[in-house]
Amino acid sequence: MIESEFSMFDQDVLRSFAGDKAFARGQAYFREGLVELLSIEPNRVVARVARTKDYAAIVLWQDSSFDGECTCPAFARDGFCKHMVAAVLAANAAIACGTADSVGVQTRIRTYLRGKDVDVLVAMITDAAERDPVLFRRLAIAAAAESAHGENLEVSLREAVEEACAARGFIDYARAGEWAAGVDAVLDAMTDLASGDHAALVVDLADYTITRIERAIENIDDSDGYCSDLFERAQQLHFEACQTARPDPVALAGKLYVRETRGAYGTFLGAAEQYADILGEQGLDEYRRLAREAWDKLPPSIGPVRGSSAHRYELSRLASILDFFAERDDDLHARIALRSKDLSSQWDYFRLAEFCLEQGLADEALRHAEEGLWLFEDERPDERLVNLAVDLLLKKGRSADAQDQLWRAFRKAPNLDLYRRMRSLGGEEATRQILDHLRDGLANASANRWYSPADLLVRIMIEEGMFEAARTIVRGHGASRGVKEALALVSEGTHPQQALAVYAERVEELVSAGNKHAYQQAATMIGRMSTLQSSAEHGEYVIAVRQRHGRKRNFMKLLA
Helix, strand or coil: CCHHHCCCCCHHHHHHHHCHHHHHHHHHHHHCCCEEEEEEECCEEEEEEECCCEEEEEEEEECCEEEEEECCHHHHHHCCCHHHHHHHHHHHHHHHHCCCCCCCHHHHHHHHHHCCCHHHHHHHHHHHHHHCHHHHHHHHHHHHHHHCCHHHHHHHHHHHHHHHHCCCCCECHHHHHHHHHHHHHHHHHHHHHCCCCCHHHHHHHHHHHHHHHHHHHHHECCCCCHHHHHHHHHHHHHHHHHHHHCCCHHHHHHHHHHHHHHCCCCCCCCHHHHCHHHHHHHHHHHHHHHHHHHHHHCCCEECCCCCCHHHHHHHHHHHHHHHHHHHHCCCHHHHHHHHCCEECCHHHHHHHHHHHHHCCCHHHHHHHHHHHHHHCCCCCCCHHHHHHHHHHHHHCCCHHHHHHHHHHHHHHCCCHHHHHHHHHHHHHHHHHHHHHHHHHHHCCCCCCCCCCCCHHHHHHHHHCCCHHHHHHHHHHHCCCHHHHHHHHHHHCCCCHHHHHHHHHHHHHHHHHHCCHHHHHHHHHHHHHHCCCCCHHHHHHHHHHHHHHHCCCHHHHHHHC
């Protein structure tokens, strides 16, 4: 590799990817000499960055964009990290010095290995494989594929799958990555076989691997989503192997149908569409027949009396499959009928009405929306369905009916959004009726820790500019902390003392919480209070706060 092959990584783009904070810390790591370059290639750098713990970083640069990975927690959280920045800066320094073609441990290792005899290399690799189960498994599979044929190869590969996927006891979070790497190694080996003479075998083994992962997942702490990635990779491998092997379309349709309808993890969702070219018309006809046969056996589910969750799940899966075929046939009537079989929630009615609207069937959409609201009138209204019905009614010129729907929803579940919509349609008269309704409800309502029955009334009064009336309600019925603060904010100019009292109460709550974020909020609020009182008054208040909370040193620092 010659020096001219290398070009500098763009630091401005790097900064935009990492963010200023991560870039600055990565720059510090580089300047402190904490980066050990393992390999530099055109558009790729591998490095180990050491501080209290070693992290391995790989960075790729292509088409004015960075990619890569790091073993640190920050990369898992943010997708880029300071270690990757440090690696790039170290690589740029090596490129600038003209040493990129020789720098790095991996480069030196490659040079060293090229000078060794084949037998020495074999001994070194087998010795490493004895200590690395992932490497051992990959080499064993590759060797089996090279030397074994027919049943022997299948047996070897199945054993490798079983060994890799086995969860002997519970696999905790710390060991989940190692387990996933072992399964990945098996999938790597299968990938090497998927496009050749062994493609048919890979079809069966990929399917078998998915089954084994499904069995293992209950015994794995998969917080990082390793199993989801493995499912996706194994399914894609299955698809690619099918493209080469071209299995019997009817048999494939049956297997895919079972996977899609009975799989617990959605690995083969949309299989009919994805495998359509492989299945051909014969396989697709079989897929459709299986789905239709099962669909016709299921009773419809309409209204609040819902079927079991399993029944709804099966309806949903089958509807998705049959909708693919109906859309393929351009059969709109069938697509609507599919969505009409399970209408056991307001959400189902919303989806049906929205679909009809998307197809240009506004009248049918309105009919379904109104029917859903009527059937579920005893339940808390779904605002998506309410708003869709209101929109459609307004387009039909039925303003009075639209307002009636809003009123029904507001009486059951009043909130600011419904108030705003009602006011936009009914003006001041609607506002008056809303305020009367909420006042009437205060007598029998009860408060809890997070909510006061007067909250919505006060918030509406604030939006209407009725600040004195809002203060009267708060004095008589109380309000939650957030509502009191909202009222204090708009009352600072006219009633500063009342605002100060609310803010002071909040400061005490925040300081008592005893954490850094709460302290910062309290300090910010104290700063706001300084604008509402004289310097002397504010000074006395701060002195009193210091006397009460002097032992909380972190908070005291913020008041300095």
